[in-house]
Amino acid sequence: MGRPLPYGVPGVERQAEGVVRAPAETVAEAQALLDAGKPFHAxxxxxDAWKSGPEAExxxxxxxxxxxxxxTHAARGNVTGGARLLRRGAGAVEEWSSGSGVRRPYGMDLDGLAAWARELAGRVEKDEKDSGTVGAxxxxxxxxxTGPYRE
Known part of the structure; x- marks a missing residue:
């Protein structure tokens, strides 16, 4: 799933950093990485888009x-951190959408993503006693x- 891993442990190489991409390329590459089970790379x-894109985005x-x-955290079994970041990200995309008036930037379903994140956060917390981990x-x-889940 990417770094960080303990020192000396072999793993998957990090994604190149500082790459400037067009928004459509960012979405496509991130989706491919998510589908491949590499959310840390996504x-x-x-x-990269956050650091190199326009201030408004x-x-x-x-x-x-x-x-x-x-x-990433939820898949690694960090229930508290995973749920917290999923909810924080859900709030952030909803806040951006309501503030900008853009509901589907670059074709992304922000409402669906927020619903997915909150549902997953709740499920991870509920299932913590079983393992708390999910398949990335x-x-x-x-x-x-068109919806929050993989098709």
């Missing part, structure tokens, strides 16, 4: 990065989907 793609990309890293690829959201 987080880095969103982080930074909160959007930051919220999406929070959703992806929340999924199986739980990946559809960024441009």
């Amino acid at each position: 987080h880095e793609v969103f982080e 930074r909160a959007l990309w930051r919220g999406l990065a929070q959703l992806a890293v929340g999924l 690829g199986a739980e990946a959201p559809r960024l441009r989907g």
